[in-house]
């Protein structure tokens with residue numbers, strides 16, 4: 001008995017140690033990459049023992065599965081022993097950098113790689129044929145690089161491939177016959193010659209343009225009668241033979257059948273168009289079965305299961321996951337889970353969904369989505385790639401014509417708004433200074449993180465009902481980045497006490513307008529007054545102006561929430577410092593407001609000097 005137990009422990013130990021050593025090897029490989037590529041440094045914290053929190057890195061089950069560093073200003077060439085050693089990598093996105101050299105030969109080790117996005121770099125050399133023998137490759141974008149030589153003949157080895165973008169390179173020779181069912185294809189602006197293979201003639205002209213020696217449908221017909229196809233297909237040969245009566249009969253029958261099929265397809269397409277007028281053009285042809293459409297109305301190819309897509313915009317009929325660590329479930333499961341209404345917000349209603357096996361998630365049902373599907377998916381992809389300790393994790397989303405769902409992690413303490421202004425009779429505990437300062441800091445860090453993504457990225461809807469709290473009262477910011485996809489008319493008509501004065505369109509919120517809203521939030525935290533409060537609005541003043549008038553006429557401490565000052569004699573000075581930060585954020589003119597980074601730094605100083613046990617960690 002004792003023996004078997006120790007064996008068990010030994011096995012467990014072995015298991016654990018291999019897991020950690022694999023992650024350790026992933027970490028080493030990432031460092032190899034970091035040390036080889038130059039340019040704007042990768043701000044990875046080398047004292048972290050796990051690479052999983054590094055910018056652009058995502059792990060699942062203790063292995064690196066995604067590396068995304070788009071537009072990060074990287075240059076130099078990729079080393080051997082870097083990406084090739086990330087053997088659990090599923091998505092690699094290095095698009096729009098300035099990387100050069102050839103694709104390292106050890107990319108052949110990436111056996112679970114699904115998505116390869118290298119477009120917009122300066123890679124050169126031939127496109128390695130081993131890319132097409134990667135067993136799981138689905139999407140490959142090598143466009144806008146300096147690849148030379150021929151398109152490898154073994155494209156058809158990539159049986160799952162649906163996207164192949166090779167435009168804007170210097171590829172020569174002819175296009176091989178491609179029999180895998182590609183849904184997206186582009187070889188425009190290369191130096192390809194010969195004729196377009198029949199299997200690709202369905203793609204639009206623009207997929208082939210810019211190759212002056214290329215001919216055949218959808219481009220101009222080839223001048224030679226004999227079509228020189230590289231792997232001359234039997235169909236091509238038949239044309240040269242004299243036609244027998246049987247063949248003619250066959251052709252006639254074929255034509256009739258073809259015509260009927262075409263008609264059927266047209267009818268389907270028309271119906272489809274009506275249903276989904278937002279679908280991107282190049283995704284229309286491969287119709288994907290919507291959950292409700294009857295099987296009879298759908299052409300056969302559509303039975304192909306399309307995997308959920310990330311960067312290229314193909315449609316999925318189930319949930320698309322960004323994070324799997326919360327547990328696996330599908331749309332059906334989600335719809336069957338017991339649901340409880342949490343509230344109605346500006347973007348839609350929220351529900352708490354509890355699964356039988358114990359998992360609880362929050363589901364947001366979006367209303368009035370105004371952007372087309374492609375843009376919606378692109379935007380969601382960006383939101384899904386965000387990851388910060390003070391952001392509510394977006395677990396998955398679902399898009400269909402009449403249902404748009406976002407699945408978030410569930411926050412048991414509800415919103416800051418409810419905690420500040422909720423009914424005192426309901427066992428609501430007053431928030432003390434430490435907690436409020438911690439919430440301000442956590443929210444500041446999350447917004448700062450959002451702003452750091454790109455100078456045009458903003459939260460767009462900062463208010464206390466969008467600041468959720470974890471069990472330990474850690475602030476988690478939600479509803480980030482949704483404003484641009486929601487119709488602005490769906491916003492409530494009443495005066496929005498958080499909106500910066502310069503904002504005219506709720507869908508276009510600048511970072512400085514975010515700072516303003518954040519300032520209002522700080523004032524709300526300190527005064528305990530809701531910016532949308534009836535009384536304030538009736539007086540025609542907003543919260544910043546109210547605070548301003550009180551601090552000018554009376555002592556500053558008169559503005560504070562009585563709940564905050566009742567038990568607090570010391571720390572008052574820090575409250576005033578935080579109040580000043582809030583007021584500077586709500587400056588009338590955007591230029592006068594500090595940046596979110598600056599605000600975060602100031603709040604850090606306040607909360608450190610007040611010695612508050614800081615509940616928020618990075």
Ligand SMILES: *[C@@H]1O[C@H](CO)[C@@H](O)[C@H](O)[C@H]1NC(C)=O
Nearest residue numbers: 025028029032081082084085
């Ligand atoms: C990459 O993998 C190879 C072969 O497994 C190994 O020899 C090498 O040390 C690894 N490189 C790093 C940086 O871990």
Ligand SMILES: *[C@@H]1O[C@H](CO)[C@@H](O)[C@H](O)[C@H]1NC(C)=O
Nearest residue numbers: 043044045046047048049618
């Ligand atoms: C790096 O991480 C360590 C702890 O893991 C932390 O003490 C340090 O402040 C971090 N450095 C930066 C620049 O974030």
Ligand SMILES: *[C@@H]1O[C@H](CO)[C@@H](O)[C@H](O)[C@H]1NC(C)=O
Nearest residue numbers: 172173174193194195213228
């Ligand atoms: C296409 O170009 C290659 C050289 O890049 C040449 O060898 C070949 O003969 C050309 N084929 C046609 C059909 O023009």
Ligand SMILES: *[C@@H]1O[C@H](CO)[C@@H](O)[C@H](O)[C@H]1NC(C)=O
Nearest residue numbers: 167185186188204206207282
């Ligand atoms: C192919 O790429 C070119 C250049 O980027 C673009 O203009 C064209 O619209 C693309 N066509 C298709 C079908 O993707």
